[in-house]
Amino acid sequence: MSSNSGRAWQAMTDFLRLQKRYMVESFAELDLSVQLAHALASIPREGMTMRALADELACDASNATGLADRLEERGLIERRVCQDDRRVKRVFLTVAGRRMQDKIQMRFLTPPAAIAALSPADQRALREILERALAFADAERVDPGA
Structure with missing residues (x-):
């Protein structure tokens, strides 16, 4: 790694670490953790399998299940058995989930003050x-x- 690439990477990781507080505070205003916001933002309007959600979040199935449990408890998603394979569960946004996802997307699209x-x-x-x-x-x- 060259000196320039190492310094660029260090600056980027430092910036992202500092911006984590911005994300935590921003999603707390929506009563969501960063993890829940990321999970909800990852679900397409047509839904997805729980396995695909875990893959998208780069976590194991049990972690994705815990996130889905919390989102479902808040009425933001619903889980349904896949019609093609009853062993597979799919997650879908509810109307409230779509509204919240829109709010999350606005937060993702709003640059922090430093940018x-x-x-x-x-x-x-x-x-x-x-x-x-x-x-x-x-x-x-x-x-x-x-």
Whole structure:
């Protein structure tokens, strides 16, 4: 790892660590933990299997089940048996869940003050750099040997 890439990575991890408080406070206003907000935001409008939810959240099935339990208790999702395979459970957003998901998405789309304070040119440069890094990360995920 070059000195520049190491310093860039360190700056990014430092920034993300500092912004965790912003996320915690932002989702607390919605009476959600960051984990519950992430889980709810991950469920597409057409629903998904519990296994797919666990994969999306990069957690084991029991953790995804616990998150789904809490979301279901709040009336934000419902679980149904899959019609094609009764062993499989699918999760779907309720009307309240869709409304909450919209609020979560607005929070995700609202930049923290530290990003908003950058000049438009710096914001554009940051976006372009991160988009290129994401493209490399996606390519690596598809073909780890690349």
